Amino acid sequence: MEKSELKHGIKEWLLRIDLVDRRPVEIIALNFGLFEPYGLELIGSKIYNPEDDDWACEEDFIPTERTCQGITFDDNQTWQEILSMVYSIIEELSTELSELELLRVPHITTGFSDGDLLLVK
Template structure:
């Protein structure tokens, strides 16, 4: 799963010309019939005290969605998946900031669609 997520983020970074007014990204998570899915959106607005900012979608990359197909998550609950994916994203964008200019200086959050957002950066 880690390699899948890292590759997906790198592809988005490499293929995207980001509008200059995007200030925040949200990695959303949801469960579908096929399993868990992660997606990325961006917004011109961020409000630390109101997670609804993430509903104002001003940017969607071409590769918006990634199905988390790894068998290792089948036995995990949603909290474990959130924690694991959050750590993968945090470690990747922190350690590779020089290769991921898309995220430099931006707010980055993660959360399930029906839950609270957690700030990564």
């Protein structure tokens, strides 16, 4: 899937979440978690600790549509390439969709569940 198609799919997913699920005000961090065989999920947490990525295990907010359906990654891409592309897309969308209540949190990260998280904002 090309980056533009992937971005469109993620954007549509975020717009649906924002329409259906109200993010509780106490949620201060979102994590766009990548998992194998390469999917993307979203959780929110009441805590954020830049020194300890375990904060992202606190699933204080789970949207109804937790995983982004319909996105696929090229089998020839490495996990590093996938992470870099998803990071770039989430960074772009957090600016583009800054008016969405869902994204009005101080902290947004992405990364694989068994690796370090990358700070988007």
